[in-house]
Amino acid sequence: MKVVVSGGGTGGHIYPALALIHHMQAADPAHEFLYIGTENGLESGIVPDAGIDFASVHITGFKRRISFDNVKTLWRFAAAVQKAKKLLKEFNPDVVVGTGGYVCGPVVYAASRLGIPSVIHEQNSVPGLTNKFLARYVQKTAVCFEEAASYFPDEKVVFTGNPRATEVVSADADENILASFGVTTELPIVLIVGGSRGARPINEAVLEAAPGWEGKPFHVLYVTGEVHYEDIRNRLKDQHLPDNVSVIPYVKDMPSLLQHVQAVTTRAGATTLAELTAVGMPSILIPSPYVTNNHQEKNADSLVNAGAAVMIRESELSGAVLTEQLEHLMKPDRRKTMQAAAEAAGTPDAAQRLYAELLKLAEK
Incomplete structure (x- = not known):
């Protein structure tokens, strides 16, 4: 299976994504992964250091107040969608996973335009703007808190929890x-x-x-x-x-x-x-x-x-x-x-x- 994973901005979006990838690699080494993030985000260093193929799109988040910067963000979103489409066509994934952060917006949206099945993973009890926007375009929305389910279409919600939990509970303990x-x-x-x-x-x-x-x-x-x-x-x-x-x-x-x-x-x-x-x-x-x-x-x-x-x-x-x-x-x-x-x-x-x-x- 070929999987594109996208998430960035904070470790809270990146580490669950890496935990999922590591679990899948252990389950089947034949799986292939491409991680799409931003060129200047934390993920641009953390993901390659983990030995995972990395590509980037340029995107910024929306301001919550009225601002001319939001006009620029809309333009960047459109450009990032086109770049994401190009990356997706080249990699040809079976499924796309978004784990949060504004970089997921163009990547998961591009997947929907190309007919590639996708999932968003919401770690928090209150979803962010990006996942609220993407919910209509994905096949499944995975949540970690039951409280988050009410923000998404019932028929799409699955309760999975956070993959970081699996990584922690299976970690080898350093006795020293x-x-x-x-x-x-x-x-x-x-x-x-x-x-x-x-x-x-x-x-x-x-x-x-x-x-x-x-x-x-x-x-x-x-x-x-x-x-x-x-x-x-x-x-x-x-x-x-x-x-x-x-x-x-x-x-x-x-x-x-x-x-x-x-x-x-x-x-x-x-x-x-x-x-x-x-x-x-x-x-x-x-x-x-x-x-x-x-x-x-x-x-x-x-x-x-x-x-x-x-x-x-x-x-x-x-x-x-x-x-x-x-x-x-x-x-x-x-x-x-x-x-x-x-x-x-x-x-x-x-x-x-x-x-x-x-x-x-x-x-x-």
Whole structure:
């Protein structure tokens, strides 16, 4: 089977796409893939580095306010559709998959004009503009949250979950990963991470709270984000860093690390939540309020309602609030209950579910 995959802009669109490709390559090495992204997006580096053939189209997103830039975007969209048609004709795929980001718009639309079956994958509980637009042109819409289904035609919706969950749950665990961070403890470990670049409000709450964590019955592994590391490390030294708090800048192998911690405090991006539920991880979620349609809070609501997480809104976040929630979360009985709820909310077979939908379309 020949498959075109398109997704870009953020890791939340790219990593599920790569997880799907890796699953399919393992299932059948004869499958062929072409990834279409933008020339300057994250995907232009990440995808070729993963050994996957990559091509690009030039496209920008629409402004949500009235702007002359939107006229330019319409022109770019038309040009990108023509470029995408050329790429699709050359590769001749059996099916096209869009995993989000505005680059999917011209690629999936071009597939519909050429009569190539296509699927869009919506990671969030509230769809973005691109997937809302494309829903009328695709054969299937795969969702990760039941709440997203109402935004799409009922007859097209399939619940698959996020392929990143499959990749995380099947990852080989590095038994030395904690030691590589200088963590040697018998205490349960809670990971605090604000994303690959960190999150300033979470950093400030940790700075306020960390001195008071001395002697607590848990160990905090705190990921600052590389751009914040030196500043945070120096500020914590000035106010005394307890022995049960470890500070690191970045985690390259998150799937492996998740198999060695007992709880996580983090943002509520869709891919992050897929990773957490894949391994049954209790969590404190601090949604970013700076995202479209406040979708992270709605993502978090899904796990909170399932009993798998608690949520602290950024407007309510402080060192005292964070400490209170950590102490509650790290009680063994509470953690065990939330772990079971997180496992129940997970979709560790997500990649297989989406793969099955692609096989059905390719066979028609």
